[in-house]
Amino acid sequence: xxxxxxxxxxxxxxxxxxxxxxxxxxxxxxxxxxxxxxxxxxxxxxxxxxxxxxxxxxxxxxxxxxxxxxxxxxxxxxxxxxxxxxxxxxxxxxxxxxxxxxxxxxxxxxxxxxxxxxxxxxxxxxxxxxxxxxxxxxxxxxxxxxxxxxxxxxxxxxxxxxxxxxxxxxxxxxxxxxxxxxxxxxxxxxxxxxxxxxxxxxxxxxxxxxxxxxxxxxxxxxxxxxxxxxxxxxxxxxxxxxxxxxxxxxxxxxxxxxxxxxxxxxxxxxxxxxxxxxxxxxxxxxxxxxxxxxxxxxxxxxxxxxxxxxxxxxxxxxxxxxxxxxxxxxxxxxxxxxxxxxxxxxxxxxxxxxxxxxxxxxxxxxxxxxxxxxxxxxxxxxxxxxxxxxxxxxxxxxxxxxxxxxxxxxxxxxxxxxxxxxxxxxxxxxxxxxxxxxxxxxxxxxxxxxxxxxxxxxxxxxxxxxxxxxxxxxxxxxxxxxxxxxxxxxxxxxxxxxxxxxxxxxxxxxxxxxxxxxxxxxxxxxxxxxxxxxxxxxxxxxxxxxxxxxxxxxxxxxxxxxxxxxxxxxxxxxxxxxxxxxxxxxxxxxxxxxxxxxxxxxxxxxxxxxxxxxxxxxxxxxxxxxxxxxxxxxxxxxx
Numbered sequence: 046x047x048x049x050x051x052x053x054x055x056x057x058x059x060x061x062x063x064x065x066x067x068x069x070x071x072x073x074x075x076x077x078x079x080x081x082x083x084x085x086x087x088x089x090x091x092x093x094x095x096x097x098x099x100x101x102x103x104x105x106x107x108x109x110x111x112x113x114x115x116x117x118x119x120x121x122x123x124x125x126x127x128x129x130x131x132x133x134x135x136x137x138x139x140x141x142x143x144x145x146x147x148x149x150x151x152x153x154x155x156x157x158x159x160x161x162x163x164x165x166x167x168x169x170x171x172x173x174x175x176x177x178x179x180x181x182x183x184x185x186x187x188x189x190x191x192x193x194x195x196x197x198x199x200x201x202x203x204x205x206x207x208x209x210x211x212x213x214x215x216x217x218x219x220x221x222x223x224x225x226x227x228x229x230x231x232x233x234x235x236x237x238x239x240x241x242x243x244x245x246x247x248x249x250x251x252x253x254x255x256x257x258x259x260x261x262x263x264x265x266x267x268x269x270x271x272x273x274x275x276x277x278x279x280x281x282x283x284x285x286x287x288x289x290x291x292x293x294x295x296x297x298x299x300x301x302x303x304x305x306x307x308x309x310x311x312x313x314x315x316x317x318x319x320x321x322x323x324x325x326x327x328x329x330x331x332x333x334x335x336x337x338x339x340x341x342x343x344x345x346x347x348x349x350x351x352x353x354x355x356x357x358x359x360x361x362x363x364x365x366x367x368x369x370x371x372x373x374x375x376x377x378x379x380x381x382x383x384x385x386x387x388x389x390x391x392x393x394x395x396x397x398x399x400x401x402x403x404x405x406x407x408x409x410x411x412x413x414x415x416x417x418x419x420x421x422x423x424x425x426x427x428x429x430x431x432x433x434x435x436x437x438x439x440x441x442x443x444x445x446x447x448x449x450x451x452x453x454x455x456x457x458x459x460x461x462x463x464x465x466x467x468x469x470x471x472x473x474x475x476x477x478x479x480x481x482x483x484x485x486x487x488x489x490x491x492x493x494x495x496x497x498x499x500x501x502x503x504x505x506x507x508x509x510x511x512x513x514x515x516x517x518x519x520x521x522x523x524x525x526x527x528x529x530x531x532x533x534x535x536x537x538x539x540x541x542x543x544x545x546x547x548x549x550x551x552x553x554x555x556x557x558x559x560x561x562x563x564x565x566x567x568x569x570x571x572x573x574x575x576x577x578x579x580x581x582x583x584x585x586x587x588x589x590x591x592x593x594x595x596x597x598x599x600x601x602x603x604x605x606x607x608x609x610x611x612x613x614x615x616x617x618x619x620x621x622x623x624x625x626x627x628x629x630x631x632x633x634x635x636x637x638x639x640x641x642x643x644x645x646x647x648x649x650x651x652x653x654x655x656x657x658x659x660x661x662x663x664x665x666x667x668x669x670x671x672x673x674x675x676x677x678x679x680x681x682x683x684x
Contacts, residue, residue, distance in 0.1 A: 047077060047078040047096055047097055047098045047099055047109070047121075047122070047123045047124075047208075048071070048074030048075075048076075048077030048078045048096070048097040048123060048207075048208045048209070048212070048542075049074075049094075049095065049096055049097075049121040049122070049123045049172065049174055049195075049206075049207065049208050050067070050070040050071055050074060050095045050096075050206065050207035050208065050212040050213075051067065051070075051092070051093050051094045051095050051121070051174060051205075051206055051207075052066065052067070052070075052092070052093055052203060052204065052205040052206070052216055053090065053091060053092040053093075053183055053203045053204050053257065053264060054091040054092075054202050054203035054218070055090060055091045055203060055259060055262060055263070055264065056091060056202070056203075056262075057091045057202075057203075058088055058089055058090075058091050059088075060086060060088045063086050063088060063091065063093045064084070064086065064093075066093070066215075066216060066217065067084055067086075067093040067095045069215045069216075070095060070205075070207060070212045070213070070215045070216060071084075071095045071096075071097055071212070072215075073209070073211045073212055073215055074097045074207065074208060074209060074211075074212050075097055076386075076542065076543055076544065076545055077097055077099065077123075077208055077209070077542045077545065078096070078097025078098040078099045078545070079097070079099065079545050080098050080099055080100040081096075081097070081098035081100065081107070081108055081109075082095075082096065082097050082098070083095070083096045083098070083108050083109050083110055084096070084110070085110040085112060085119045087176070087178060090178070090181070090259075091203065092176060092183070094110045094119055094120075094121050094174065094176060095110075095121070096109040096110055096121040099412060099542075099545050099547060100308075100309075100412075101125070101307050101308065101309055101412055101413055101547060102125065102129075102147060102148045102306070102307055102308055103146045103147035103148065103308065106146035106147050107146075107147040107149065109121050109122065109149065111147075111149060111150055111152075111153060112153075113153065113157075116178070117177070117178045117179050118153055118156070118157070118175070118176070118177055118178065118179075119175070119176050119178075120149075120152055120153055120156075120173060120174060120175040120176065121173070121174050122149035122152060122171060122172070122173050123171065123172045123173075123193050123195075123208050124169055124170045124171030124172060124188065124192070124193040125148060125169045125170060125171065125304075125547070125549065126148040126149060126151055126152065126167050126168065126169045126171060127148070127168050127169045127303045127304065127306060128151075128166075128167075128168040128169075129147075129148035129149075129150070129151045132151040132154075132155065132166065133150070133151055136151070136154040136155070136158065148169075151167075152167070152173055152175065153175070155167075156175060156177075161184065161254065161256070161269070161271075164186050164254065164271050164272075165271065165272075167188075168303075168554070168555065168556075169188070170188050170190075170192035170193050170549070170550070170553070171186075171187075171188045171193055172185075172186065172187050172188065172193040172194065172195035172208065172249075173185070173186040174186075174195075174206060180258070181258060181259040182256065182257065182258050182259075183204070183256075183257040183258075184254055184255070184256055184257075185197060185206060185249055185254060185255040185257075186249075186253075186254045186271075187249045187250065187251055187252070187253055187254070188251065188252070189251060189252045189272045189274075189553075189555050189558070190251050190252075190274070190419070190524070190528065190529065190533065190553045190558070191248075191250070191251030191252075191528075191529035191533055192533055192537070192538065192550060192553060193208070193538060194208055194209065194248070194534065194538055194539070195207075195208060195248070195249045196208075196209065196210050196213055196241060196246055196247065196248050196249065197213070197246070197247055197249060197255065198213050198216075198218075198219050198245050198246045198247065199247075199257075199264070199266060200218060200245065202218045203218070203264055204257055204264060204266070205218065205219060209388060209539070210241055210242070210243055210246050210388045211385075211388065211674070213246055214243065214246075214674060219245065219246070220244070220245075221243060221674045221675050222243065222244040222245075222675060223242055223243060223244070223630070223667070223670060223671055223674075223675065224240075224241075224242060224243060224244045225487075225488060225491055225631075225632070226491070226495055226497070226500075227240055227241065227242050227243070227389075228242075228488075228632050228667055229477070229480075229488070229491070229492065229495065229497045230497050230500075230501075231389055231390040231663055231666075231667065232390075232476070232477055232480045232660075232663050232667075233473040233474065233476050233477035233480070233497060233498070234392050234473045234476065234527075234531070234659070234663075235470065235473050235497075235498075235501050235526055235527065235530070236389070236501075236526070236530040237497075237500050237501055237504050238250055238501075238504045238505075238525055238526060238529070238530070239504065241388070241389070242388060242389045242390075242670060243388075243674070249268075250268075250270075250529075251525075251529050252270055252271060252272035252273055252274075253268055253269065253270050253271065254268070254269050254271055255267075255268050256268075256269060272555070273506075273509060274509075274521060274524050274525070274558065274562065275509060275562060276509070276513050276514070276517035276520070276521055276562045277562065277563065278512045278513065280514065280563075280564075280565040280566065281565055282565075284565050284568060286568045286571070286577075286578065286581070289564045289565075289568050289578050290578055290581040290582050291582075292560055292564075293424075293557075293560070293561070293564075293578055293579060293582040294582040294583075296554070296556050296557045296560055297323070297327065297551065297552070297557055297582065298327055298331070299554075299556065300551040300552070300554035300556065300557050301324060301327040301328055301331060301415060301551045302327075302331050303551075303554065304415050304549040304551050304554075305328060305331060305332060305415070307413055309411075309412045309413060310337065310410075310411055310412075310413075311328075311411075311413045311414065311415060311549075312336060312337035312338065312339055312406065312409075312411045312413070312414045312415075313325045313328055313336055313337070313338050313339070313363070313414055313415050313416075314338075314339055314340075314402070314414050314415070314416045314417065314548070315338040315339060315340045315354045315357060315358060315363070315365070316340065316341070316350055316354055316417070317350025317351065317352070317353030317354045317357075317591070317594075318350070318417065319420075319576065319579065319580060319583065319587055319591055319592070319594070320417030320418075320420035320421070320426075320552065320579075321354075321416065321417035322353075322354070322357040322417075322583075322586075322587055322588075322591055323417070323420075323579065323583040323586055323587065324415050324416065324417050324551055325338055325357060325358070325361055325363060326357070326360075326361055326583065326586030326587065327583075327586060328415060329361040329362065329363060330586075335362050335363055335364050336361065336363045336364070337363065337364050337366065337409065337411060338354070338357075338358050338361075338363040338364065338365045338366065339365075339366045339368070339402055339405065339406055339409075339411075339414065340354040340355070340358070340365055340366065340367050340368065341368050341370060341398050341399075341401075341402055342367055342368065342369045342370070343369075343370060343398075343601055343602050344369070344370070344371045344372075344602070344607075345602035345606055345607070347602070347606070348601065348602045348606075351367060353590065353591060353594070355367075356588055356590060356591070357587075357588060357591065360588055366405060366406075366409060368401060368402055368405050370398050370401060370601070371609075372607065372609050372610040372612075372613045373613075374397070374398075374401055375394040375397050375398065375601055375610070375613075376394070376397075376604075376610065376613035376614060376616075376617060377613060377616070377617065377681075378681035378682065378683045378684075379397050379400060379401065379683050380394065380397050380617065380665075381669055381673075381680065381681055382400065382543070382680055382681065382683055383396050383397040383399075383400045383535075383540065383543075384666045384669045384670060384673070385669075385673050385680055386400065386539050386540060386543040387534065387535035387539050387540070387666075388539070388670070388674075389534070389535060389666075389670075390662065390663040390666035390667060390670070391531075391535045391536075391662065391666070392447070392476075392659040392662055392663065393447070393601055393603070393659070393662070394601040394662070395536065395601045396535045396536060396540055397601070398601050399536060399537075399540035399541070400540045400543055400544070402540075403540055403541045403542075403543060403544040403546040404543075404544045406544070406546050407544045407545060407546050411546070412545070412546060412547060413546070413547040413548075413549060414541075414546070414547075414548055414549065415548075415549045415550075415551050416537075416548045416549065416550050416551075417550070417551075417552065418532055418533065418536075418537060418548075418550040418552065418553065419528070419550050419552035419553035419558075420552045420576065420579060421576070422520060422523065422524045422528050422552075423520075423552055423557065423558055423561035423562075424561060424564075424569050424575075424576040424578055424579045425516055425520060425566070425569040425570045425575055425576060426575050426576045426579075427448070427469065427523070427575075428448070428449060428575070429448065429449060429467070429468035429469040429471075429519065429523075430468075430469075430516060430519045430520060430523075430570070430575070431570055431573070431575055432449070432468040433465065433467060433468050433515050433516065433518075433519040434514075434515050434516040434519070434566065434570065435570070435573065438573070447472065447603075447655050447656070447659065448469070448472055449468065449471075449472060450468065450471035450472040450474070450475055451475075451652055452471075452475075453471070454466060454471045454474050454475070456470070456474065456498050456499065456502070457499070458496070458498065458499035458502035458503065459498070459499075459502045461502075462502050462505060462507055462510060462511075463510055463518050463522065464515075464518075465515065465518075467518070467519050467522050467523070468519070469519065469522075469523050469527065470498070470501070470522075472656075474498055475656065476656055476659055476660065477497065477498070479656055479657070479660050480660060480663075482637060482641070483633050483634060483637045483638045483641050484632065484633060484634065485631055485632060485633055485634050486634070487631060488631070488632050488633070501526060504525075504526075505521075505522055505525055505526075509521055510522065514566050516566040516569065516570065517562075517566070533550075537550070564578055575595075580592055603654070603655055603658035603659075604658050604661065605645075605646075605648065605651075605654040605655065605657065605658050611646060614661060614665075615646075617665055618642060618661070618665065621665055621668045621669060621672070622635075622638065622639075622642075622664070622665070622668060626668055626671070626672070627668070629671070630667065630668055630671045632667055633664065638664065641657075641660070642661065645657040645658075645660070645661065
């Protein structure tokens with residue numbers, strides 16, 4: 046797991062300038078790879094490849110960039126390629142100057158054999174940047190679900206890329222400016238696939254590659270989708286559910302066993318949900334020694350599930366590391382640092398909790414953990430999936446106002462695309478409505494001509510949803526937006542790698558995913574029980590209390606639940622939402638914003654209060670991002 050960065054400016058061929066620029070870009074990625082740093086310059090092309098390394102596999106043989114001995118091909122890899130031993134045996138990887146024993150070294154011989162199709166042989170989570178000097182071709186690749194990040198900016202001078210946007214913003218050709226349209230999307234939590242918070246900076250979409258060629262002194266680029274999360278147009282009727290139960294079990298065992306491969310100890314994240322508990326149960330069975338399990342505990346019974354996690358840890362004999370978090374840890378300096386790492390806003394301080402957890406993992410001398418992300422996306426675990434297929438069955442409880450809407454909404458773009466407006470989108474439409482009255486006049490004008498809800502729908506490939514089952518449509522649209530843009534970024538990679546720690550989501554192994562889409566809806570959700578097929582596959586792993594438990598919201602307690610938390614948020618408001626900064630950022634009307642904040646603290650309806658907390662988080666962070674990236678303010682120290 047690493048950080049990668051670089052640029053290609055054909056008109057700039059000064060070696061000193063190239064090296065100085067690349068060093069600045071790599072400096073801000075040091076947290077992604079503190080164990081080693083490498084670079085490869087093609088000075089006559091104005092091209093630079095850079096890498097910071099977190100050593101997990103091939104501890105003494107993983108220096109990057111990796112290149113052929115003749116120097117005609119070079120690449121950098123961020124992530125893990127789990128099938129490297131088999132491919133290395135088949136192809137032989139000894140004709141390289143360095144890194145022949147690392148997992149990343151298989152990518153170049155695959156490319157030399159198969160061309161662009163080399164990515165189809167890669168198993169794992171990865172971002173790859175490969176330069177072919179013979180063809181004067183640069184290839185950027187992102188893994189199937191977007192577990193590993195990769196961003197780029199392209200203008201008349203050339204292309205700049207990096208594992209994180211902050212690296213790109215260090216290039217002299219890139220002016221760090223927040224994008225007003227992206228700000229609207231952050232207010233409603235849902236980004237357009239491929240977009241970022243910053244003007245001119247794009248995210249390479251999951252399962253895509255960007256191919257850049259030098260033509261007549263200029264760079265020309267095209268994108269190519271090489272994989273997608275494809276549901277069939279019809280499912281087997283009256284299928285034998287036991288066949289699918291066994292199929293899930295077999296593939297998940299293999300996925301977890303594969304992710305235990307490392308030259309350092311591998312632990313597990315453990316919440317009280319069946320996803321992480323299943324991972325821990327399988328890892329315990331597959332590994333001879335006890336597994337280290339890391340659990341977050343909150344100071345609110347309504348949001349805390351550490352008691353269930355402890356039950357699972359006791360059952361498996363895992364050594365459990367319990368991290369208890371209060372308002373002291375969730376707000377203030379840690380909130381600001383998490384925002385800097387996220388490079389976008391987040392609706393809940395779960396991101397801050399994850400930042401603290403990865404720090405604890407490193408303090409325990411672990412560099413890698415297996416996690417449970419992706420299970421809900423594959424097996425229909427979220428309550429909004431069930432609502433889209435089976436209709437309303439409750440008022441949402443603590444989900445209401447955050448991930449379930451208390452009223453039914455429709456949007457014409459989504460109605461046209463899906464035949465309905467997915468339930469996962471509806472609460473964010475309501476959140477955007479809460480923002481509308483406090484926007485500045487400039488943003489009000491933008492909102493009149495730009496429809497953020499419709500723009501998200503426009504980014505979905507209609508060929509992948511039309512004619513599909515409602516549950517498939519809901520799972521697909523969520524996975525193409527919120528899985529990558531939320532769960533795998535500020536809820537995953539960005540908070541984990543902030544403290545040089547690698548997360549391995551076993552459920553998102555593509556062998557598991559490609560099988561999961563074939564499972565009929567009434568086997569995924571059976572008799573109203575979400576993730577039924579997974580529960581049955583793990584019946585011998587999970588405690589009875591967990592096997593029978595409904596989906597729980599893994600969120601940190603919002604500020605309105607505790608006067609101490611409200612005070613902590615108000616301190617941040619006093620510091621960040623000054624009249625001068627609000628006017629400078631330009632997204633909000635200061636007077637209406639302050640009036641909204643005052644009214645929020647007096648809100649008695651829990652659903653509205655929960656949504657108000659979301660508004661406050663996004664508002665604070667938009668101003669933090671401006672301060673951190675546009676103004677260049679220093680980051681606070683966290684005790």
